[in-house]
Amino acid sequence: MEYLKNLGLAAFNKGTSTGQHFFGNDTNVIESFSPVDGAFIGSVSVTTKDEYEKVVSDAQEAFKIWKMVPAPKRGEIVRQIGNELRKHKDDLGRLVSYEMGKIYQEGLGEVQEMIDICDFAVGLSRQLYGLTMHSERANHRMYEQYHPLGIVGVISAFNFPVAVWSWNAMLAAICGDVVIWKPSEKVPLCSIACANIIKSVLKENDLPEGIFSVINGDREVGEWMTSDNRVPLVSATGSIRMGKQVAQVVGSRLGKTILELGGNNAIIVSQHADIEMAIRATVFGAVGTAGQRCTSTRRLIVHDSIFDEIKDRLTKIYQSVRIGDPLKEGTLVGPLIDKDAVNMMQAALKKLVEEGGTVITGGEVVTGEGFENGTYVKPALCIAENHYEIVQHETFAPILYLIKYSTLDEAMEYQNGVVQGLSSAMFTLNLRESEEFLSHVGSDCGIANINIGTSGAEIGGAFGGEKETGGGRESGSDAWKAYMRRQTNTINWSKELPLAQGIHFDI
Numbered sequence: 001m002e003y004l005k006n007l008g009l010a011a012f013n014k015g016t017s018t019g020q021h022f023f024g025n026d027t028n029v030i031e032s033f034s035p036v037d038g039a040f041i042g043s044v045s046v047t048t049k050d051e052y053e054k055v056v057s058d059a060q061e062a063f064k065i066w067k068m069v070p071a072p073k074r075g076e077i078v079r080q081i082g083n084e085l086r087k088h089k090d091d092l093g094r095l096v097s098y099e100m101g102k103i104y105q106e107g108l109g110e111v112q113e114m115i116d117i118c119d120f121a122v123g124l125s126r127q128l129y130g131l132t133m134h135s136e137r138a139n140h141r142m143y144e145q146y147h148p149l150g151i152v153g154v155i156s157a158f159n160f161p162v163a164v165w166s167w168n169a170m171l172a173a174i175c176g177d178v179v180i181w182k183p184s185e186k187v188p189l190c191s192i193a194c195a196n197i198i199k200s201v202l203k204e205n206d207l208p209e210g211i212f213s214v215i216n217g218d219r220e221v222g223e224w225m226t227s228d229n230r231v232p233l234v235s236a237t238g239s240i241r242m243g244k245q246v247a248q249v250v251g252s253r254l255g256k257t258i259l260e261l262g263g264n265n266a267i268i269v270s271q272h273a274d275i276e277m278a279i280r281a282t283v284f285g286a287v288g289t290a291g292q293r294c295t296s297t298r299r300l301i302v303h304d305s306i307f308d309e310i311k312d313r314l315t316k317i318y319q320s321v322r323i324g325d326p327l328k329e330g331t332l333v334g335p336l337i338d339k340d341a342v343n344m345m346q347a348a349l350k351k352l353v354e355e356g357g358t359v360i361t362g363g364e365v366v367t368g369e370g371f372e373n374g375t376y377v378k379p380a381l382c383i384a385e386n387h388y389e390i391v392q393h394e395t396f397a398p399i400l401y402l403i404k405y406s407t408l409d410e411a412m413e414y415q416n417g418v419v420q421g422l423s424s425a426m427f428t429l430n431l432r433e434s435e436e437f438l439s440h441v442g443s444d445c446g447i448a449n450i451n452i453g454t455s456g457a458e459i460g461g462a463f464g465g466e467k468e469t470g471g472g473r474e475s476g477s478d479a480w481k482a483y484m485r486r487q488t489n490t491i492n493w494s495k496e497l498p499l500a501q502g503i504h505f506d507i
Helices: 002-006 049-066 071-087 089-100 104-124 163-174 188-204 219-226 240-252 275-291 307-320 339-354 408-416 431-438 479-483
Strands: 029-033 040-045 131-134 140-148 151-155 178-182 212-214 233-237 256-260 265-269 297-303 358-361 380-383 399-405 423-427 447-450 484-492
Touching (some): 029 188, 040 188, 049 151, 049 212, 049 219, 071 104, 089 104, 089 188, 104 163, 151 163, 163 178, 163 479, 219 240, 265 275, 265 408, 275 297, 275 423, 297 307, 297 408, 307 358, 307 380, 339 358, 339 380, 399 408, 408 431, 423 431
Parallel strands (some): 151 178, 151 233, 233 256, 265 423, 297 399, 380 399
Antiparallel strands (some): 140 484
């Protein structure tokens, strides 16, 4: 595989050391197998506790240097990282596709997100603005400014092996922070490839490699970081269960968190909708990445007057969707990440039927030539009620629940009637409906769209959710502030020492 060599992964065979900042111990490794064909790709050594301590120590020393680099100069380094990513876009996109299972076009799109966030961060490096305010005391100046936090820990999930890390890492970098990345153990090679790309940029600029570090391992390795007082901020992407544990551990030491957890995202399709647009957005949102996005469309809430039409059209599309090797042109749905994910999907469909729901089409495990490893499934289209326990739960698989509504109030109640609050959408050409959906009485999610689907967010907007999705924001807008500490400053340039609120204190 030439693209592995181009990413510096040519020597990744069983039991080999992964090198600097990934450290080598041949007795304990994570083996990466592709969900595409079940083939062994390579192995990564699990970080030991001693090695973790060295990573943190190196990061602390790197922070002393990096925080003193002017922010625009830090932006220049990020610009160079973006350029290196451009050079390796095809190779890295192919690795993402092969190691994770998303189609090649989505793998390329994920790397493009990394490039885009680099570009965004470069501009932001000259815009880390504070505020100036008027003091009530004569001849005093007040302002506030932002300082880097230190070490930022990033825990990423398998479904976006590189993009979500970059959202955090590039913003943290221009803010003057250093980053320790704990990727999902299901896609470890993607993190090593990114580290190799960045390492070359740091070396060319005579900067310490500890600015960007990687640790590999299971839950225990992540817990070292979440419980570490030397890591003031932990940004974690994953399940609600995992996020609650991270929040408790980091919160117990009064650290900061950015949590991007589960989504149970819905599209409301009004009787006033452009049905063609709604259908296209639904299919992309529901079956793209084989339903393994945090923003995947899980529920389709459809007005009763068009319910049967929507159901029939989706049924035909679902029965003809192209499933197969994600690296081949024309494939729309690749594999699930592993057989555990397949089993969870099957259990969810069984639970749906037990609760009274119906599987209209799909849900079967695909067998036959090219599908021997058992990770491919047919996307499932179902009829359900919003209150079903299984509908309330996020199943990370291509299952779409069709739910019928009569009034807009009912649709809003369904939309908001889950514990998750990440992404939401409504298709309507009715101005009043769209404004109500986007108002304070409408969607309670962190993302709310009109006439586009639940997935495919741009990096320019802040990304994140409410309720049990966790809170906090990544990527665009003013999300950079989470990676810095705010400081209020007052300067007295008078010859007096007046107190605020007119207090007199004479000695």
